[in-house]
Amino acid sequence: MAEVQQYPTVGWTPIKNISDPHVIEIAEFAVKENNMQLGLSLELKAVLRGTTQVVSGTNYRLLLKVTDGTSAKLYYAVVFEKAWEGSLVGRWEPIKDISDPHVHEIAEFAVDEFNKRINAITKLKLVAVVSGESQVVSGKNYRLILKAADKITTRTYQTIVWENASLKKELISFKPFLG
The missing domain is CATH 3.10.450.10 (Nuclear Transport Factor 2; Chain: A,)
Incomplete structure (x- = not known):
């Protein structure tokens, strides 16, 4: 704009x-x-x-x-x-196959980037992708609900990752999922 x-x-x-x-x-x-x-x-x-x-x-x-x-x-x-x-600009649409390897790659990227940002001694590890949506933007946003665990607990998180046409990724948000 x-x-x-x-x-x-x-x-x-x-x-x-x-x-x-x-x-x-x-x-x-x-x-x-x-x-x-x-x-x-x-x-x-x-x-x-x-x-x-x-x-x-x-x-x-x-x-x-x-x-x-x-x-x-x-x-x-x-x-x-x-x-x-088949995608309207800006509208979140359900990801039909959350077991798709690319969706798993996006989730792994989100957890890795989160670990880098918090610089914690105990790192999170991806357990599972629970659900997800994608949004066509100047590239694509992925909003995923995932389970990740540290050495003590497994928690549910919501993350948003943006990916452009050349597959460059950026972590937009990573927070506990309360819904």
Whole structure:
């Protein structure tokens, strides 16, 4: 998301209905993704206007009114969507096969990264992946519920790992699961 500036209009078509639920979903995704990546807490107030561009998917360029708790600001957001992949941008969808080796690799990565961050003497070891969801973003988020154990106890945790197209991973969160 970027503060308002001039963008070229060649190849872009105005969105006729900016109140369309899918357009709002795209806007909410843009604000949420921006908040996650930059550690902000902006809140979407309105989609003021927008355009789309058909490429190998659809680009959405939206003018958004957001607040940071005290003041309103205008931002442009550009979101790329591949609707044919069966995933709506920003929507969490259940992982059908949690026994998939790639899901296990994501869980192992989360536990390893958590161990590095806490620098504890007793490290956690992955016991099992209980359930999971994925979310298409600029890459993919994996939200997993997993069991991990140290030498004394086994506990349940919720973790979110982001992975980009080149399989680079980043641990977003790792916390006890209370639900």
